[in-house]
Amino acid sequence: MADTNVIVIGGGTAGFLSAQIAAQHGGKVMIVEKERVGGICPNWGCIPMCFMDHCVEVIRSIKDAGNDGINTGEMRIDYTKLIEQKEKVVRGIVAGMEARLQATGVKVAIGSAKLTASDRVEITYDDGKAEIIRADKIIVASGSTARRYEVPGAYSPGVLTAKELLDLKELPKSLAIIGRSVTALELATVWVNLGCDVSLIARKPQLLPNEDEELAACIRQAMEDDGVRIYAGVDIERIDDGKEGKYLNISGKGGKQKLEAQFAVFALGQQPRVDGLGLENAGVAVTGDGIKTNERMETSVRGIYAAGDATGEMMLASVAMIQGMVAGTNAMGGEATIDYRVVPRSVRTVPPMAAVGITESGAKEKGLNIKVGRFPFEQNPRASIIRESRGFVKIVADASSGEVLGVHIVGPQAPELIHEAAAVMQTKGTARDIAAAIHGHPSLHETIQRAAHGLRI
Numbered sequence: 172m173a174d175t176n177v178i179v180i181g182g183g184t185a186g187f188l189s190a191q192i193a194a195q196h197g198g199k200v201m202i203v204e205k206e207r208v209g210g211i212c213p214n215w216g217c218i219p220m221c222f223m224d225h226c227v228e229v230i231r232s233i234k235d236a237g238n239d240g241i242n243t244g245e246m247r248i249d250y251t252k253l254i255e256q257k258e259k260v261v262r263g264i265v266a267g268m269e270a271r272l273q274a275t276g277v278k279v280a281i282g283s284a285k286l287t288a289s290d291r292v293e294i295t296y297d298d299g300k301a302e303i304i305r306a307d308k309i310i311v312a313s314g315s316t317a318r319r320y321e322v323p324g325a326y327s328p329g330v331l332t333a334k335e336l337l338d339l340k341e342l343p344k345s346l347a348i349i350g351r352s353v354t355a356l357e358l359a360t361v362w363v364n365l366g367c368d369v370s371l372i373a374r375k376p377q378l379l380p381n382e383d384e385e386l387a388a389c390i391r392q393a394m395e396d397d398g399v400r401i402y403a404g405v406d407i408e409r410i411d412d413g414k415e416g417k418y419l420n421i422s423g424k425g426g427k428q429k430l431e432a433q434f435a436v437f438a439l440g441q442q443p444r445v446d447g448l449g450l451e452n453a454g455v456a457v458t459g460d461g462i463k464t465n466e467r468m469e470t471s472v473r474g475i476y477a478a479g480d481a482t483g484e485m486m487l488a489s490v491a492m493i494q495g496m497v498a499g500t501n502a503m504g505g506e507a508t509i510d511y512r513v514v515p516r517s518v519r520t521v522p523p524m525a526a527v528g529i530t531e532s533g534a535k536e537k538g539l540n541i542k543v544g545r546f547p548f549e550q551n552p553r554a555s556i557i558r559e560s561r562g563f564v565k566i567v568a569d570a571s572s573g574e575v576l577g578v579h580i581v582g583p584q585a586p587e588l589i590h591e592a593a594a595v596m597q598t599k600g601t602a603r604d605i606a607a608a609i610h611g612h613p614s615l616h617e618t619i620q621r622a623a624h625g626l627r628i
């Protein structure tokens with residue numbers, strides 16, 4: 172007889188949801204978490220970054236208030252208090268997650284876990300003690316780790332990832348952020364608006380390579396307007412120590428340069444954490460992209476599931492949530508499946524951008540017969556009222572049926588607006604459906620409606 176019904180390795184977003192769902196289905200469930208319940212998202216990822224993004228919005232609103240006749244006096248940023256508030260928000264959210272696990276009867280063990288067989292997990296606790304637990308089902312939700320370039324000095328003191336940057340108690344004077352990912356652009360946006368001197372260094376010329384080129388170009392221009400110095404299409408040869416920080420030796424078409432910053436920050440995205448889990452002991456198939464799973468989140472071994480960043484499948488907290496729910500349901504005998512067809516994604520820059528579905532260039536590469544509708548925020552009354560009229564909405568639709576294949580937004584509140592498009596696409600709706608729906612006025616959502624009108628399908 173098994174010691175427990177389900178063991179979940181990892182207490183991040185995917186692990187938390189899978190454990191909670193399995194327990195709600197009547198299972199006896201145990202989570203083994205190495206650091207903190209919640210994992211990256213609430214502790215060092217999307218939640219603290221959203222808090223910092225909120226602070227940037229407040230800062231910019233205060234600076235712009237004088238244009239509306241609202242005089243607020245001299246603005247001063249108390250960075251220490253700002254970080255304290257960020258940590259307070261994080262603690263509250265994590266405490267809520269812990270309380271929900273406790274309420275559903277999930278046991279949480281702090282330590283490391285390793286599979287010793289297809290139904291056994293060895294747990295090593297913080298005090299060094301170890302035991303082997305037998306489980307009916309196992310869910311691997313071990314998360315991911317931050318990537319770095321393997322160049323000299325990449326792991327030296329003063330070279331950080333987003334996790335360490337978010338934990339700094341004093342505002343850095345200068346940062347050299349390495350990468351062209353969502354994280355890299357968000358970090359650059361936040362800290363330049365806090366008053367930090369920021370450089371962004373990318374090996375390839377285009378930022379956000381998987382997104383619409385027009386949107387990426389708009390974001391780049393906005394960042395440069397805010398003072399971010401962008402070095403794109405350059406190689407990093409090494410990172411050296413300097414008198415007051417780090418020297419980054421870069422080379423490109425303009426020759427060799429040496430950039431100085433107080434801290435260098437790698438923001439290249441994440442890689443699945445699969446080493447040291449004993450997956451080979453259970454025969455679980457792993458590729459360079461992560462743990463292989465089917466639409467039921469089951470691995471190559473019956474009874475062992477995987478969810479979240481460990482799968483390498485679209486490393487977004489929103490995806491991890493659904494993966495965790497599917498894995499938890501099926502571990503208790505359910506028949507849930509996952510659908511990756513419609514996944515909204517966003518970048519919280521200023522202005523922010525968001526997208527769902529295929530890009531215009533991607534559709535053309537596939538040989539699809541499409542029509543494209545656009546509408547600029549500068550023609551939207553609500554955007555004028557809030558003094559943020561940069562950007563536009565682009566809709567990519569099938570030329571014959573009108574089915575919406577992709578929606579791309581750069582402009583105010585884009586991460587919120589995109590969900591209208593996602594809902595339409597989930598039901599295979601058309602541009603006509605969007606155009607015919609009555610939208611409130613004045614509202615930012617009208618930009619989506621007007622872009623759909625422009626398609627004339």
